[in-house]
Amino acid sequence: MHKFLIRSFVSSLVLLFTLTVAAVAKDVKAAFVYIGPTGDHGWTYQHDVGRKAVEAAGFKTTYVEGVPESADAERVLRQLANSGHDVIFTTSFGYMNPTNKVAKEFPNVKFEHATGYKREHPNVSTYAARFYEGRTILGTIAGTMTKSNVIGYVASFPIPEVIRGINSFTLAAQKVNPNIKTKIVWAFTWYDPGKEAEAAKALIDQGADVIAQHTDSTAIVQMAEKAGVYAFGQASDMDKFAPKAVLTSVENNWGPYYVDRVKAVANGTWSQKDTWHGIGDGMVVISDLDSQMPADLRSKVKKLQADLASGKVHSFTGPIYDQKGNLMVAEGKTADDGMLAGMMTYVKGVEGDIPK
Amino acid sequence: MIKIVKRDQPSRAIFFFTPVLAIILTLVAGGLIFFILGFKPFEALKFFFIVPIADKYGFSELLLKATPLCLIAIGLSFCFKSNNWNIGAEGQLTFGAIVSGGVALLFYEQEGFYILPTVILAGAIGGMLYASIPAILKTYFNTNEILVSLMLVYVSKLILDYLVVGPWSNPEGFNFPETRQFSDSAKLPLLFEGLRIHAGIFLALAAVVISWFVFYKTYLGFQMKVSGFSLKTAKYAGYKGKKMIILVFLISGACAGLAGVGEITGPIGQLHREISPDYGFTAIIVAFLGRLHPVGIIFASLVVAITYLGAETAQIFMQIPKYTGQVFQGMILFFLLASDYLLFFKIKFIGLKK
Numbered sequence: 001m002h003k004f005l006i007r008s009f010v011s012s013l014v015l016l017f018t019l020t021v022a023a024v025a026k027d028v029k030a031a032f033v034y035i036g037p038t039g040d041h042g043w044t045y046q047h048d049v050g051r052k053a054v055e056a057a058g059f060k061t062t063y064v065e066g067v068p069e070s071a072d073a074e075r076v077l078r079q080l081a082n083s084g085h086d087v088i089f090t091t092s093f094g095y096m097n098p099t100n101k102v103a104k105e106f107p108n109v110k111f112e113h114a115t116g117y118k119r120e121h122p123n124v125s126t127y128a129a130r131f132y133e134g135r136t137i138l139g140t141i142a143g144t145m146t147k148s149n150v151i152g153y154v155a156s157f158p159i160p161e162v163i164r165g166i167n168s169f170t171l172a173a174q175k176v177n178p179n180i181k182t183k184i185v186w187a188f189t190w191y192d193p194g195k196e197a198e199a200a201k202a203l204i205d206q207g208a209d210v211i212a213q214h215t216d217s218t219a220i221v222q223m224a225e226k227a228g229v230y231a232f233g234q235a236s237d238m239d240k241f242a243p244k245a246v247l248t249s250v251e252n253n254w255g256p257y258y259v260d261r262v263k264a265v266a267n268g269t270w271s272q273k274d275t276w277h278g279i280g281d282g283m284v285v286i287s288d289l290d291s292q293m294p295a296d297l298r299s300k301v302k303k304l305q306a307d308l309a310s311g312k313v314h315s316f317t318g319p320i321y322d323q324k325g326n327l328m329v330a331e332g333k334t335a336d337d338g339m340l341a342g343m344m345t346y347v348k349g350v351e352g353d354i355p356k
Numbered sequence: 357m358i359k360i361v362k363r364d365q366p367s368r369a370i371f372f373f374t375p376v377l378a379i380i381l382t383l384v385a386g387g388l389i390f391f392i393l394g395f396k397p398f399e400a401l402k403f404f405f406i407v408p409i410a411d412k413y414g415f416s417e418l419l420l421k422a423t424p425l426c427l428i429a430i431g432l433s434f435c436f437k438s439n440n441w442n443i444g445a446e447g448q449l450t451f452g453a454i455v456s457g458g459v460a461l462l463f464y465e466q467e468g469f470y471i472l473p474t475v476i477l478a479g480a481i482g483g484m485l486y487a488s489i490p491a492i493l494k495t496y497f498n499t500n501e502i503l504v505s506l507m508l509v510y511v512s513k514l515i516l517d518y519l520v521v522g523p524w525s526n527p528e529g530f531n532f533p534e535t536r537q538f539s540d541s542a543k544l545p546l547l548f549e550g551l552r553i554h555a556g557i558f559l560a561l562a563a564v565v566i567s568w569f570v571f572y573k574t575y576l577g578f579q580m581k582v583s584g585f586s587l588k589t590a591k592y593a594g595y596k597g598k599k600m601i602i603l604v605f606l607i608s609g610a611c612a613g614l615a616g617v618g619e620i621t622g623p624i625g626q627l628h629r630e631i632s633p634d635y636g637f638t639a640i641i642v643a644f645l646g647r648l649h650p651v652g653i654i655f656a657s658l659v660v661a662i663t664y665l666g667a668e669t670a671q672i673f674m675q676i677p678k679y680t681g682q683v684f685q686g687m688i689l690f691f692l693l694a695s696d697y698l699l700f701f702k703i704k705f706i707g708l709k710k
Contacts, residue, residue: 002697031672037679044683064671066678069630071623074552075417083672093532094628117530132434157521188517344531 002025019044021326028266030054030258031085032063033076035092036191042216042235043190046252047091047114049236053255059262069094072133081106087265088259090114100124110270113259115161117341122272127257129276131161132168132340133308134250135212137286137301138232139172142210144297145230149179152203152211156190156218158354162214167347168315169212174349182350183208193219204229221246237287248301249287255324256282276337301320316340323346359704366699374699375645375652378692379659385687386680389534392620395676403673404666404684416551418661424449424632426657427560428639430567431611433648435474437571438580439587442501442605444490444505445612446636448483450512452613452622454519455482457627460542460620461524461535472540474561476617483613484606486512491605495598501605509636534628539707544622556618563611568650580604612636633664660685 034053036044044065051061062085067076073095080088081102085230090099096116103111103121111124119126142151151173155162170182184208185199197219200211204223210230213220218241224231225242233239233249256277264270277283286305289298307313316335320328322345329335334345345356387397409418428445435442456479463471490504520533529536544554571577579600583590590597619631623660642660646652667681 046507062672062675064668064678067668068633069628070633070670071420071552071619072633073665074623075665076672078413079668079672094534096632097537097626157533188521342530 024331027060028087028262028264029062029085030262031080031088033067033073033080033088033090033092033095034063034065035069035094036066038063038065038217040216041218041238041241043252044091044216046235047089047254050254050258051089052306054258054262054316057259057262060265067095074098074353077102078105081109087111087112087262087270099230110261110265119272119274120166125273125275126199127273127275127277128161129252129254129283130276131250131252131284132164132208132315133278134284134286135165135169136172137304137306138212138248138250139169139174140176140301140304141213141232141297142169142230143177145247145293146173146177148182148207148209149177149181150207150209151180151182152200152206152208153184154183154196154203154211154213154215155184155186156215157188157200158186158344160341163342163346163354164343165214166350167320167343170349171316171320180349184350184352186355187215189215191216193217196220196307197223200224200231201227218242228234233287239287239290240321244292247290247293251285251287253285255282279305280307280311322346323348323350357706359706360701361704362547363700363702367702370698372647372652373696374648375656375692375699377571377695378645378688380667381691381695382684382687385691386684389680389683390676393525393676395674395706398426400670400676404680405662405672407673409662410667413551415666417665418658419557420553420663421664422654422657423557423560424618424635425557425610425639425642425660426653427563427615427618428578428636429646429653429657430560430563430650431608432643433567433646433650433653434570434580434607435658436584437582437644437648438604440491440494440601442487442505442608443491443640444487444507444509444636445608445633445639446632447505447509447512447615448486449613449619449632449636450509450516451486451616452479452481452483452609453513453616453627453631454516455479455485456613456617457535457538458519458524458623460538461627463539463542464536465539467539467541469541471539472544472621475542475621476614479562479613479617480610481613483609483611483616485609487605487609487612488602491602491668495601502540514603516627516631517629520629524627527636535626537626538621542621544618551622554618554622556614556622559618563614564650564654571650576600576603593699601688612639615639641685645692663688669692688697 034044038044038048042076055061064076067073077098089112090173091114093115095112096118099111099113100118100120103124107123113126115128116126140257153166174181185198185202189195189197196215196217200220200223203211204227211220211224212232216235216240221233221238221242223233224245230247231245233243233246235252237249237251239246314334316329318329318333322328390397409415432445455474457476460475490501493499494501494505502605520535526534526536544556545554579595588696605684620627638660643654646656663681663684667678670676671678
């Protein structure tokens with residue numbers, strides 16, 4: 001009898017302990033909402049690579065692809081929040097208002113919105129990458145490799161993110177080759193292989209022999225391959241789609257951030273943040289440099305990459321002038337994040353006007 | 357032995373039975389596709405068609421989704437019944453949303469009872485204006501309304517792009533392609549706290565009742581029916597064809613415009629580039645699945661609305677690619693068109709006589 005009591009006491013203690021441990025190490029589930037298909041080899045593809053890193057770190061994940069930025073986004077978010085997900089990553093700008101709206105209703109669920117600026121509730125964080133640092137590298141390569149001194153650039157929408165990229169690219173190209181001009185074609189889309197290919201073709205017809213892009217499909221590098229000009233991959237390493245044309249790619253590397261944030265949710269240390277990481281933090285990655293680039297250019301690029309990572313070099317270091325010749329950043333100064341976040345003027349050397 | 361015999365005249369019973377047959381065939385084929393993809397077919401179908409509407413919230417979302425589909429399909433049935441092929445409801449929706457959104461922005465940060473009716477009316481007028489283009493070109497210049505209305509869809513989307521990127525973009529919004537949020541007076545009231553279903557559903561129901569009355573109780577409805585059967589007969593009977601063509605296009609445009617109003621003043625609350633996941637095109641499937649009958653269209657809009665919701669649920673819970681929703685919509689139309697064969701032909705089983 002006595003023995004039985006002790007035994008049952010011990011076993012109930014063990015049971016209690018297991019239950020407590022189970023409660024603490026609660027399974028954290030993360031959800032991802034994508035604007036496009038996971039097979040776009042661009043924006044969504046890279047977010048899904050990040051999601052897989054979260055899975056590899058031992059967490060459960062769910063994703064919904066092709067969610068339009070219409071009234072549907074809100075329903076998908078609510079359904080994810082309602083079905084036991086602890087943290088939801090919304091990976092397109094257009095989800096900003098639905099994210100904040102649903103976050104209000106689910107204060108215990110964490111929301112992470114990519115590329116937005118609204119954090120209306122304490123459970124909403126925002127994150128973005130300093131892609132312009134990658135474009136400093138691309139500009140350096142483009143300015144060196146061009147023979148026609150005309151560089152083409154397929155842009156998506158005239159928002160600060162894209163203008164900043166064009167400027168950073170042009171400044172870097174001018175540094176190695178003061179004679180270059182950057183020609184822009186606005187595609188007004190993030191993903192439309194047909195339109196993107198047309199835009200690239202138009203630029204090539206105007207004499208561009210290096211094409212950069214701020215849209216997501218592989219159509220531009222493939223068009224460049226056909227026309228025999230150089231191009232750069234966007235978002236993911238696009239070398240396999242156009243081995244001759246692609247000199248390097250700027251990869252979006254979301255994995256480390258995602259794992260970090262999901263772990264923070266699991267440990268109970270998650271708090272609201274506005275993250276803007278670049279090459280130094282590994283969110284922006286430069287793919288392998290193509291062997292068509294001269295060896296001295298390759299070593300120069302490697303050094304630049306290290307300097308951008310350490311902060312020794314800043315993409316926007318003065319003196320920087322706008323198209324009309326007004327001083328934007330004084331000599332020896334660098335642009336602060338506020339200026340970068342609202343950048344809506346071209347620097348000198350970019351052709352054309354920003355569409356209004 | 358099986359023999360196929362031509363019917364003397366289309367069967368009325370079959371006319372209303374084939375949509376049901378099409379849905380059943382879609383379910384069977386869908387189950388088969390899930391099976392081939394390696395999912396349990398019954399579980400997949402359950403997550404597709406039952407789970408999303410199993411609770412109050414899910415059901416309200418179904419109604420929210422069906423509202424624009426029903427409204428547009430009712431409008432389209434006016435055109436389709438009378439042999440006018442308006443394929444551009446998506447454009448009329450977009451243009452209606454542009455006009456009503458513009459009016460709503462005029463009333464930014466203002467409150468008043470007159471704002472919402474003005475905004476709604478503006479949307480209907482916008483849709484009518486846009487639908488009048490293919491109608492007038494057809495009646496006076498003999499153009500093909502299918503091409504004109506379809507091409508105008510892309511024009512309307514480009515106009516919307518231009519406005520939200522440029523002159524109408526939110527001044528505090530870092531130039532992102534979206535307008536300001538509308539004031540509360542410019543938004544459709546919600547019917548229940550915590551649900552997104554809004555007063556727009558009454559517009560759809562009103563359209564159902566009015567269309568039933570027009571189709572079956574008025575001279576116009578009779579004219580439309582005759583023109584639908586035979587344009588020559590209509591001409592011979594002395595109907596003023598041009599007037600009718602323009603009228604049905606205007607009705608259709610108004611309905612699509614109102615559907616646009618419902619989206620932007622309902623769940624979205626602003627204008628941006630993506631206000632409709634192609635409701636204007638999907639509503640064509642709805643109109644035919646509902647046999648151009650107002651009551652049929654109600655059921656058809658609910659069925660098609662589920663394919664949107666089900667695709668999301670199936671991806672969240674079973675990792676089935678979300679694009680299967682579009683596959684289902686395509687299959688419904690395909691099977692409907694295929695089973696229409698039974699309207700004109702019947703299959704006879706001739707037994708061996710002893």
